Amino acid sequence: MTERMTRRFNLPAALFAAGVLCALPTQAGIFDDDVARKQISDLQKSTSQTLIEQNRLAEQMAREVAELRGQIEVLTNSINDLEKRQKDLYLDLDTRLQAIEAARGKKPAAPVVSDTAKPAAEKPDAKPDAKPADDASAISKSYESALALAKAGKFKEAAAAFDKFVKTYPDSEQAPAAQFWLGNSYDMLGDCKQVISSQQKLLAKWPKNSRAPDALAKIAQCQADLGQKAESQKSYKDLVARYPDSKAAAAAKQQIKK
DSSP: OHHHHHHHHHHHHHHHHHHHHHHHHHHHHHHHHHHHHHHHHHHHHHHHHHHHHHHHHHHHHHHHHHHHHHHHHHHHHHHHHHHHHHHHHHHHHHHHHHHHHHHHHOOOOOOOOOGGGSOTTOOTTOOOOSHHHHHHHHHHHHHHHHHHHHHTTOHHHHHHHHHHHHHHSTTSTTHHHHHHHHHHHHHHTTOHHHHHHHHHHHHHHOTTSTTHHHHHHHHHHHHHHTTOHHHHHHHHHHHHHHOTTSHHHHHHHHHHHO
16 A cells, blocks of 8 residues: 555656656746847847947048048148249249349440441451351240240150250350259159259359359259268258358258258
8 A cells, every 4th residue: 555655646746847857948948048139139239339330430530531631632732832933933043044144244345447447358248147146046946945845834845855955055155054954854853863963964064153053952952852861961061162152052051950
């Protein structure tokens, strides 16, 4: 009897235990779903915050880029204005120097000779040879054409024209100016090596020309731009020594102090 009763009591317990065991996977599944949902929710929040931050940074960068573009545009306009002012200054300087050199080069008029003092062999209707005048006209026209190209900002064409001029008319009155402008045309093109070469030729052939101090200043400046600091300082010191009273020398002294 006791054994039978034990069996009766064990059966419900076993059934209860089996029910509990069957319920456990269901509860575990519910728990797993909650964890997954929480993880997904946290991930969504994190992703959303990341996207918001990225959008904020993108907008900030866009504003900064717009500001930089504006600054670049302003600087570009300023550079263009400075280049134009420099070109106008050079052209004005060249015009004044030409006027000064022309005034210095004028010779006093020849005294009037009376008819009685003329040699008997001279014919009254004799005409002077027109070739020198024609040559002077051609030289002047060639120089002015090259200068017009520089004034128009066509520095590549101007450089070619000035180079041709100094080779064709190396001993002309305008040759020093043409050599100077050849160097400055290369300067406007950003070709420092050609600037140095051109201005050195001017200094070698016309060391006492009024443009010589500016030519040497250009050489020093280009040497500095090329990273040749020692050579640049030497050129500035040479400028001060050779042309102490020039405006270029005053500017060179400031460069030497740097």
